[in-house]
Amino acid sequence: MADRFVHQNFSDVVATAAALARLEFDGIIPLNDFAIHSAARIARDRTLPGWNEFAERCFISKVAMKRCWIESGLPTPRCTFTTVAKLLAGEFPDWDIWPAVIKPAFSGGGSRGVFIARDWDEAAAGLRQVERTYLDGEIVIEEFIKGSEHTLEVLVCRGNPTLLSISDKENYAGSDTVVQKLFFPGPVGHSYRKKLEPLVFAACRSMQLTDGTAHFEVLIRNGELFLLEVGGRPGGGLNLQPICEISTGYDYPALLATVLSGGSPDFERKRAEHLAWHYFPRGDGILRAVEGFASIKDEPDVVDAELYEEIGKPRFDLRNDLARPGYVLVRSSSIERARERAAKLVAGVRFVTTEAVGSSS
Structure with missing residues (x-):
């Protein structure tokens, strides 16, 4: 489908903009977390549809993301924030909720650097092993909640969100962070659709999302919903294609390309399977x-x-x-x-x- 290849480290915004300066295009799609910064900036520079500065910041910093949700009164696990330097120096924030999830504000996704700690000693020891994945030096310390986990694909066009897909996730035995099985459409997640849909739509509004797609991760415990995190791009790997089209009937790549090139998406659906x-x-x-x-x-x-x-x-x-x-x-x-x-x-x-x-x- 592509008719031009540009060899460029796209996490470098200035260099990427320069490499694309002579090329004309109608839209720009970030396909992973490292691409969001450049895609958002270049889209704004060219007055193309994409993420505004506030949304971009929420997507590339879990600290900004969590603060946005907390200030908007949205349900998310209790948390606090610190830095790699402070934690390794023994300067701990006011926090006594254990076990806790230790995660980087930005690592590029894929659960890089995420682990569970039961006290400050475990937090410091675990961080020493993965600190290089904490790319901006900021840390989110979050209450560990056990429940069912789900991903949701939400397409946003001119500020109007549409829920495309809900999955159910199951982690590897003995792991609280690495997923082994995903099911589409997720039967557990879909049983909560009437609650999940307004929740993620409210999260989209709180982050001032305009045009693009968001990959949400949500947890359900005893009927209570919690926003975990969100990426400003499609779900990784096969989520964009072919999983969404097979399991929902929506042509995800075409819908996203239409939104990001200024068009109006047609939500016609094909026959779906599991x-x-x-x-x-x-x-x-x-x-x-x-x-x-x-x-x-x-x-x-x-x-x-x-x-x-x-x-x-x-x-x-x-x-x-x-x-x-x-x-x-x-x-x-x-x-x-x-x-x-x-x-x-x-x-x-x-x-x-x-x-x-x-x-x-």
Whole structure:
């Protein structure tokens, strides 16, 4: 679809604007967190639809985002803010709610640098291991709430939001931060649609969103809703395409491109199916072989399947969403069938490993 390629580090706003100076285009779409800053600035400079300065700030700083929601009276876990330098120096904020989620104000997404701590000692020790992912040096310390987690895709056109998609998420066993399974449409999330929709729309208004798309993460505990965070771009990986179109009938890329080029989106929907996005289990040692994966992509109900781990290298450690082994995405006429089928395909893949050098049995 692209007819021009520009080799440029797009997290550098000035350099990106210069690299695109001679090119004419009708809209600019940020596809990940690192692109939001440049896309928003360049869109404003060219008077194209996009995020205003206030919205941009909320998207690239969880501190600004949380403050916006708190000041607007929206439900979000209790939190406080500090910096990497202060926490590692033993200068702790007034906070006594444990366990707590320690997360960077900006890391580029993918749960980079996010961990759970049970006291200040654990917070400092954990931060020392991941402090390089805290790219702006600011920290959000947030009350840890156990509940069901959901993602929502919300398209905003001239300030009017439309909810496109709701998913259900399940984390890896033993992990409170890394997702292993996602289901579209999420049956649990959709049972709360009448509450979720006005909540995320209110969050859009509080952040003064005008034109673009927002990827929300929301938690539900005992019927109570909490806004966790939001990205000013589509959900990562396969969310933009093909997950949204298959599971909702909406042509997400076309809708977003229409909004960001100044047009009016047509929300006509195609026939939808159910999807299960299931990541493979983690393992230890050195990966020597993967058995049973090669034939998966040929299965008629498999939309996509991918392996990220490499033969001869250590298994991934699940430190964040970018350290997962790979996945299979399955479509079916019901969510139960999609879930069962994905689980069966995942169980049929065997990761053959040997112990890493120096490890104990």
